[in-house]
Amino acid sequence: MTPKEMSELHSICMNGYQTWPEDYYKELLESKNTIFKILPFGFGCARLIRDEAEILMILVKPNARRKGHATLILKKLIEQLQTIGCKTIFLEVAVNNKEVIALYLKNNFHRIGQRSKYYSLKNGNKVDALVLKTSL
Numbered sequence: 001m002t003p004k005e006m007s008e009l010h011s012i013c014m015n016g017y018q019t020w021p022e023d024y025y026k027e028l029l030e031s032k033n034t035i036f037k038i039l040p041f042g043f044g045c046a047r048l049i050r051d052e053a054e055i056l057m058i059l060v061k062p063n064a065r066r067k068g069h070a071t072l073i074l075k076k077l078i079e080q081l082q083t084i085g086c087k088t089i090f091l092e093v094a095v096n097n098k099e100v101i102a103l104y105l106k107n108n109f110h111r112i113g114q115r116s117k118y119y120s121l122k123n124g125n126k127v128d129a130l131v132l133k134t135s136l
Helices: 003-013 022-030 069-083 098-106
Strands: 034-039 042-049 052-060 088-094 110-120 126-135
Touching: 003 022, 003 042, 003 052, 022 034, 034 069, 042 069, 052 069, 069 098, 088 098, 088 110, 098 126
Parallel strands: 052 088
Antiparallel strands: 034 042, 042 052, 088 126, 110 126
16 A cells, blocks of 8 residues: 555545645555554554554545454454554544544453544544553
């Protein structure tokens, strides 16, 4: 999957939100600290610093949803992070993204905080984010 395809999928999956441009995905792919799990139906990425990681994104093509693909990407990312010494994973998720929150809670993440007005919407509004964490 190319940076352009990643950016396009981001725009499709996060309709209404400010999304990342192709150039930003190119930077992430070139970064030594960013881990990607790219599969035919979507991708996930995380940033690792020492023994802590942050999941930046998990996106699945709309026609491939509800088939366990997001769970598979998450588990593959976690396996890869464990292999390289990660002990703790953090992430943010929009408070109104109930399906994704359920995915993370089902996979041993728990809420540790909330960030007010964290995500920017295209219409200028903001959405709070939950901060989740899991220990490996």
